[in-house]
Amino acid sequence: xANKPDLLTVARLAPFLMQPLQGAFxxxxxxxxxxxxxxxxxxxxxxAICGSGESxxxxxxxxxxxxxxxxxxxxxxxxxVDVAAAKARGVMVAHTPDVLNDDVADLALALxxxxxxxxxxxxxxxxxxxxxxxxxxxxxxxxxxxxxIVGMGRIGQxxxxxxxxxxxxxxxxxxxxxxxxxxxxxxxxxxxxxxxDFLVVITPGGAATRKLIDAEVLRALGPTGYLINxxxxxxxxxxxLIEALQQGTIAGAGLDVFENEPHxxxxxxxxxxxxxxPHIGSATTQTRHAMAARAFDNLQAHFAGQPLPSAVPECx
Ligand code: 8YV
Numbered sequence: 001x002a003n004k005p006d007l008l009t010v011a012r013l014a015p016f017l018m019q020p021l022q023g024a025f026x027x028x029x030x031x032x033x034x035x036x037x038x039x040x041x042x043x044x045x046x047x048a049i050c051g052s053g054e055s056x057x058x059x060x061x062x063x064x065x066x067x068x069x070x071x072x073x074x075x076x077x078x079x080x081v082d083v084a085a086a087k088a089r090g091v092m093v094a095h096t097p098d099v100l101n102d103d104v105a106d107l108a109l110a111l112x113x114x115x116x117x118x119x120x121x122x123x124x125x126x127x128x129x130x131x132x133x134x135x136x137x138x139x140x141x142x143x144x145x146x147x148x149i150v151g152m153g154r155i156g157q158x159x160x161x162x163x164x165x166x167x168x169x170x171x172x173x174x175x176x177x178x179x180x181x182x183x184x185x186x187x188x189x190x191x192x193x194x195x196x197d198f199l200v201v202i203t204p205g206g207a208a209t210r211k212l213i214d215a216e217v218l219r220a221l222g223p224t225g226y227l228i229n230x231x232x233x234x235x236x237x238x239x240x241l242i243e244a245l246q247q248g249t250i251a252g253a254g255l256d257v258f259e260n261e262p263h264x265x266x267x268x269x270x271x272x273x274x275x276x277x278p279h280i281g282s283a284t285t286q287t288r289h290a291m292a293a294r295a296f297d298n299l300q301a302h303f304a305g306q307p308l309p310s311a312v313p314e315c316x
Contacts, residue, residue, distance in 0.1 A: 005303055006042065008032065008065070010051035017292035019073060021050060024300065032061065048299055053077040053095075054261065054279075059085035070302045074295035075282070076100055076155075079205035079232060083314050093312045094298035098154060099290040100282040105158035108200050108230045109166075111254030114275045115226050116140040116198075121272065140224075140251070143167050148196030150189050150212070151203025151231065152178055159200055171195055174203075189213060192256050193220035198228060205232030215240040221250050230281050233259040242267045245274060256281050 007025035009018075010032070010123035019086040021027050025048065031039040039277045043062045046065045048090050049057055053075020059082045062068060071081055086093050114120060117139045125136050147163045149156045149172040160170045160183060173192040179187070186192035189212055193199050199221050201210050213227065221227060227250055229236050238259040244250045245268075252273035258264050261279055268274060282288060308315075 006045040007048040056080040088288040096294040098301040116255040145197040200228040211237040216246040
């Protein structure tokens with residue numbers, strides 16, 4: 001096909017996204033990282049960027065791409081994109097909300113159950129042949145406990161839906177109260193933590209939420225409280241969390257996201273009161289295919305002159 005628009009990828013994208021991209025675009029795979037000279041030659045022609053939820057699209061990169069029209073992120077989070085810089089240049093930003101709500105909410109509940117019932121440790125106990133020596137120490141009941149949700153957006157609500165089936169009481173904090181929801185609102189993460197057994201973080205990343213969960217919030221959660229993070233590593237002060245876990249300031253943590261992915265501090269990996277998984281919130285075949293399809297649809301709609309299926313709120 002003649003005149004395929006030039007597209008720069010800024011992440012290692014899945015083959016099921018790369019394939020349609022290569023059909024519709026001239027794709028330059030992470031050229032800005034791989035080959036600076038080649039990137040400089042091709043930069044003036046780039047009309048689209050495609051990346052993942054963790055991708056960085058800085059003002060500096062945007063400034064190098066005078067023909068850029070759209071940034072399509074395969075992910076609901078786009079905190080790595082300088083949206084203000086994109087908007088100032090009239091560049092659209094799109095993401096893939098909704099299609100991953102179920103998976104991320106499922107994982108939040110899985111982490112809660114795993115840390116409370118100590119499933120990974122129990123499995124090791126059995127595998128290591130320790131069962132004949134006696135039963136495991138008792139764990140913590142999750143059903144009926146108090147759940148606090150930091151960020152009551154679409155995924156927060158999907159977590160609450162599931163937690164209701166476990167008979168949990170549900171409270172939340174968000175920028176403002178949502179009177180339509182039957183849950184208790186707390187104005188600050190600290191007040192919410194003080195009233196929670198499980199504190200689940202599912203708020204967008206970025207400057208507005210950086211280190212929102214700090215030493216003070218962890219102290220309020222207390223020695224029988226658990227922290228679950230399925231949002232962004234940046235939302236939690238990781239050094240303060242490690243200290244709180246080491247000292248028993250909180251009971252434990254279930255973490256899908258980290259400050260410096262894919263690197264997880266040795267101090268965190270050495271702890272027994274954590275369940276750690278490598279950012280797998282949306283990582284099922286079904287959901288990643290749906291996200292890829294949406295990321296591609298956003299690009300296609302743009303170049304067909306149609307409204308984007310899911311522009312980010314700032315660009316609507
Ligand atoms: C993925 C995510 O890590 O949607 C997000 O914001 O963090 C995840 O679903 C990733 O973006 C997949 O491309």
